[in-house]
Amino acid sequence: xxxxxxxxxxxxxxxxxxxxxxxxxxxxxxxxxxxxxxxxxxxxxxxxxxxxxxxxxxxxxxxxxxxxxxxxxxxxxxxxxxxxxxxxxxxxxxxxxxxxxxxxxxxxxxxxxxxxxxxxxxxxxxxxxxxxxxxxxxx
Numbered sequence: 001x002x003x004x005x006x007x008x009x010x011x012x013x014x015x016x017x018x019x020x021x022x023x024x025x026x027x028x029x030x031x032x033x034x035x036x037x038x039x040x041x042x043x044x045x046x047x048x049x050x051x052x053x054x055x056x057x058x059x060x061x062x063x064x065x066x067x068x069x070x071x072x073x074x075x076x077x078x079x080x081x082x083x084x085x086x087x088x089x090x091x092x093x094x095x096x097x098x099x100x101x102x103x104x105x106x107x108x109x110x111x112x113x114x115x116x117x118x119x120x121x122x123x124x125x126x127x128x129x130x131x132x133x134x135x136x137x138x139x
Contacts, residue, residue, distance in 0.1 A: 018027040030036060053060045060066060076082065092098075 018024065019031050022031075
């Protein structure tokens with residue numbers, strides 16, 4: 001456990017119960033589990049490649065391992081395997097009943113126009129000014 005906090009042994013000597021004075025449940029479920037260390041290690045590990053690549057771009061790209069990884073990523077992209085998300089989204093759209101924005105905007109424009117027409121018939125066109133102006137100005 002290199003990147004974890006072990007606050008229990010130090011706490012007995014200093015008289016403190018928890019890190020930063022947090023509750024026992026947060027101390028036990030967050031700090032003592034190693035989750036914080038794993039998160040920091042993951043963030044630092046993902047940023048190291050970017051720092052090296054931006055500092056030494058020629059050396060980074062001339063590395064045969066990096067060239068292989070880039071080619072594998074391009075092959076994966078060309079295979080269309082990641083495009084399966086679009087197929088799943090299409091079926092999810094049908095399953096849930098999503099509609100295009102134009103359907104909702106057209107309905108909103110019709111409602112605003114009907115409200116405007118009703119107000120003009122009654123002689124009071126100021127009853128729904130925000131609804132009419134916002135819906136009619138939309139493309």
